[in-house]
Amino acid sequence: MSRPDDLWTRLSALTPARIGLGRAGNGLPTREVLRFGLAHAQARDAVHAPMEAAAVADAIAALGLRTLTVASRAPDRATYLRRPDYGRRLSEEGASALAAAAGPPADLALVVADGLSARAVHENAARLIAAFLPYAEAAGWRLAPVVVAEQARVALGDAIGAALQARAVAVLIGERPGLSSPDSLGIYLTFDPRPGRSDAERNCISNVREAGLQPADAAFRLSWLLGQALARGLTGIGLKDESDRALEGPEAAAALPAR
Amino acid sequence: MAYRHIVGPRTWAFADLATLMAKATPPRSGDRLAGIAAESAEECVAARWCLAEVPLSEILARPLIPYEEDDVTRLILDTHEAKAFSEIAHLTVGDFREFLLGALPETLTRIAPSVTPEIAAAVSKIMRNQDLILVARKARIVTRFRNTIGLPGTLAARLQPNHPTDDPAGITASILDGLSLGCGDAVIGINPASDSLQALGRLLHLLDDVIRRLDIPTQGCVLTHITTTIEAMNRGWPVDLPFQSIAGTQAANASFGVTLALLKEAREAAVALRRGTLGQNVMYFETGQGSALSADAHHGIDQQTLEARAYAVARAYEPLLVNTVVGFIGPEYLYDGKEIIRAALEDHFCGKLMGVPLGVDICYTNHAEADQDDMDTLLTLLGAAGCTYIMGVPGADDVMLNYQSTSFHDALYLREVLGLRRAPEFEAWLARIGLADATGSLLPGDGTPRLLAAAPGLAS
DSSP, X not given: XXXXXXXXXXXXXXXXXXXXXXXXXXXXXXXXXXXXXXXXXXXXXXXXXXXXXXHHHHHHHTTTXXXXXXXXXOOSHHHHHHOHHHHTSBOHHHHHHHHHHOOSOEEXXXXXXXXXXHHHHHHHHHHHHHHHHHHHHHHTOOBOOEEEEESOOTTHHHHHHHHTTEEEEEEEEEOOOBTTBTTOEEXXXXXXXXXXXXXXXXXXXXXESTTSBOHHHHHHHHHHHHHHHHHHTOOSTTSOOOHHHHHHSTHHHHHSOOO | OOEEEEETTEEEEESSHHHHHHHHSOOOHHHHHTTOSOSSHHHHHHHHXXXXXXXXXXXXXXXXXXXXXXXXXXXXXXXXXXXXXXXXXXXXXHHHHHHHHHOOHHHHHHHGGGOOHHHHHHHHHTOOHHHHHXXXXXXXXXXXXXXXXXXXXXXXXXXXXXXXTOOHHHHHHHHHHHHHTTOOSSEEEEOOSOOOHHHHHHHHHHHHHHHHXXXXXXXXXXXXXXXXXXXXXXTTOOOSOOEEEOOSSHHHHHHTTOOHHHHHHHHHHHHHHXXXXXXXXOOEEEEOTTHHHHTTOOTTOOHHHHHHHHHHHHHTTXXXXXXXXXXXXXXXXXXXXHHHHHHHHHHHHHXXXXXXXXXXXXXXXXXXXXXXXXXXXXXXXXXXXXXXXXXXXXXXXXXXXXXXXXXXXXXXXXXXXXXXXXXXXXXXXXXHHTSBOTXXXXXXXXXXXXXXXXXXXXXX
């Protein structure tokens, strides 16, 4: 039998769960109480830190894209957390701004939304869009102005996509922070966006972050799904993400953008 | 029929019983989201005054959801025991509260089959937290499969060894950790990440293997959809406890893809397997306030009353375990630590009053206004209330479901502070294998090598 310490080194490598923590009496060692406290604090901060909308918009504008900032009907974070219905609807100012900005019909509207983690947006959104642009250029997709949305839920993208006359909308949104993933971005793609779409009509790419799915990989998946969505005229349960097979198969080379 | 209460110059009126019960409910975000909560603190208390004067027989006579529309209402009324009800039929809700405060444990056992969820919910709404604790503590609900759960002075714990990709070695590592810390008498229960039949089969065999090799007097469960578990039983795989999430309306259950007939089918199939050595309580259910609203199946009824109706579904199938997952659903239903604590005590009280072996997943998400201190408070209160079981998650951090629950250490804390023992058969096993002394206290040092000595190769 191995010594206990070796045993726990080996067992701990098998799972991200907090096992082999030890005991102080019947309680947790101080180290573990503080380690947990730090993880929870980071998750809490991620939920409550406001999105730096101007900085996010600047970073996206630096990629050569037009941007527009709107807010949902939830005026603050406390209301946002209690009233998911408000987070799915545009503020009056936001609706007017979109109406004024609407240009010719587009293939895709990109929406960058704070959701439940502004940190996820700060760290991943511009990188993801930068990685996605070469695919959009290669495919010749027309992009609507990128909308930065505050106090937003996923379904706010339906109203935005409809206002911008986009064939599809991709909402890049901060996901509900886990104790060890405060920085995780989700992408929700919806074909023919309009208010009233259900979650079953969307495709999701989740866990986009440094320690998860890399933005470059997420950009490839998004472009694969968008290509399928525009060709087949649907998203959701009828469209399975088979981008892995595209990467392995002969069409992978064709799917990669010209540099 | 309208209900009225006069406070000084003002007459408060409530259009019907559903409105009255919603307005009388202690504040919570889910009822506000549904647009049915009291508009002011005074309206809430006026509703409670009014509710206290409503006879129990009137609540029984006025179903909140019509009999013709909802099979949960039909279940409640068709299985109601009129003889037991005669003992309380003459009481108002206010009288009933006082009756319960003075009742003996055997009285609670006698009336339990006659307590409808609406009656339990109504009386809970006019009770303070200490009332909810005191009455629940007197209820005696004992269930058996391979051990005895719910004896006075005991607390059980579910060992919850979840893994983000269902990796068998990772799950086994968490099981060893939990067992070495004396956790697992309620059940070793895995929430699978995958909903595939193949994944279920692997996990069922893993649990069966661990329980057999270590000869643990406990039961295993993979918390997957009941139809998948029925298929597993058809294939002869080792199912101890069929699991299902349930809710308090037919429409909400339909949104879970479950019917009362499916629950009956699963129970009968599991009983026929005869895998329980001490008893045939084979079902495991989970519930939680807000599930009906989130499924748009709430009929304008407050979330706490609907939760109690889920216990009426549970009790029809003589479950081994039922737990409310109180803070999992998020702040749009229970906003902060105060609302989560109140809801957990209400749920536990209502379940126990109705004769259901209620445990609580004491938990929260990171977007709720709650933290470990709130959970410690709730844990201690539920220990005092005689909660049947709690969850044991490694370090309180569920790395698959992404929420915080209670840990193996939390169960040890509660045992030490309140002198709570484990299921007796499990406690004897811990002593036999050299992990705990005869009183159930863990022996010093890491117990895992002792476990591995009993089942060589388990972690290899």
